[in-house]
Amino acid sequence: xxTLIQVTAQVEENYNFFEGGQxxxxxxxxxFTLRADSDDFCYDEENCVKVIQLLLDKQSxxxxxxxxxxxxxxxxxxxxxxxxxxxxxxxxEYMKGKSVxxxxxxxTRAFEGLAAHNERFCD
Numbered sequence: 001x002x003t004l005i006q007v008t009a010q011v012e013e014n015y016n017f018f019e020g021g022q023x024x025x026x027x028x029x030x031x032f033t034l035r036a037d038s039d040d041f042c043y044d045e046e047n048c049v050k051v052i053q054l055l056l057d058k059q060s061x062x063x064x065x066x067x068x069x070x071x072x073x074x075x076x077x078x079x080x081x082x083x084x085x086x087x088x089x090x091x092x093e094y095m096k097g098k099s100v101x102x103x104x105x106x107x108t109r110a111f112e113g114l115a116a117h118n119e120r121f122c123d
Contacts, residue, residue: 001039004074007032009056009066017063030066032056038073 011030016023034055041048049068056066 001037002035003038004077005034005036005041005052005071006074007034007052007056007071008069010069012065012067014063014065024065029069032059032066038075041071041073 009030009032011027012024013027014022015025032055034052036048049071052071053068056068060066
């Protein structure tokens with residue numbers, strides 16, 4: 001049965017690219033998708049992973065490369081959640097139990113807190 005395969009790869013950048021050398025640094029992750037027969041993954045997963053890495057190698061170049069981390073068979077199409085509702089609910093959760101100074105409104109305080117969090121944990 002043909003199904004969606006979601007592949008997670010490590011992104012690495014070559015910091016010596018412009019000098020003609022190689023110094024690879026991990027940067028973030030990248031999601032790839034493909035459609036394939038799920039039976040292939042059930043009966044010959046090892047070769048499927050090898051072929052996925054070959055496909056990732058074709059997406060790579062001298063500046064950016066992708067290395068296989070994992071894959072998941074997705075038997076149902078993803079359901080997209082509402083981004084604006086997420087933002088609204090996140091603000092509400094963040095503001096629970098927070099006092100508001102006269103100098104700052106609640107929205108400013110919430111985003112300052114989120115920005116500080118992102119600065120510490122999301123680089």
